Amino acid sequence: MIPTWLVLGTITFLMSFLINRLNASEVSWFNRLVRPRWLTFERIIPFIWIFIFTTLVASATLVWDNGSKSLPLMGLYLLLQSVTLSYTPVICKLHSLKAGVMIGLVGFILSLAIAVLVFPINNGAFLLMLPYLFWSPIGTVITWLMIPLNR
Numbered sequence: 001m002i003p004t005w006l007v008l009g010t011i012t013f014l015m016s017f018l019i020n021r022l023n024a025s026e027v028s029w030f031n032r033l034v035r036p037r038w039l040t041f042e043r044i045i046p047f048i049w050i051f052i053f054t055t056l057v058a059s060a061t062l063v064w065d066n067g068s069k070s071l072p073l074m075g076l077y078l079l080l081q082s083v084t085l086s087y088t089p090v091i092c093k094l095h096s097l098k099a100g101v102m103i104g105l106v107g108f109i110l111s112l113a114i115a116v117l118v119f120p121i122n123n124g125a126f127l128l129m130l131p132y133l134f135w136s137p138i139g140t141v142i143t144w145l146m147i148p149l150n151r
Helices: 004-019 024-032 042-065 071-085 087-094 097-118 123-127 130-146
Strands: none
Touching: 004 042, 004 071, 024 087, 042 071, 042 097, 042 123, 042 130, 071 087, 071 097, 087 097, 097 123, 097 130
16 A cells, blocks of 8 residues: 555645746746845745645644544645645736735635644644744745835
8 A cells, every 4th residue: 555645745746846837937027026135045945845845744644644534634735735836826927926925824824724623633743734834924924025125
């Protein structure tokens, strides 16, 4: 039998690959956006998100393997991943940082709901939600602060 983490990790990887297919003009528009001067760690943000997606896969794996094979709960994890991955493509296609702020807020609310739901099922799964709950507001605030810089 295929391990749960491998199935969920593969789904995460494939979704990341399929959702983030941007053409060159969209990428160049995104790269030209002005960032706050203090944002000196932008180069490591992709690695932060890789870490966060890894913790989400681990959290979902613990919930599934704990015997709580709740398809609705797994659907929420999948929805959270979809919302999170839609951030860059939506911003680029709409040329709207406000859309990015909305996506960030929705992602935070979803992650908070998942964390509350998994807490009674598995404390480890809850703890693995904390990186998302910590980073999501930071990313959303950075996006919000970029709006006046890119009128």
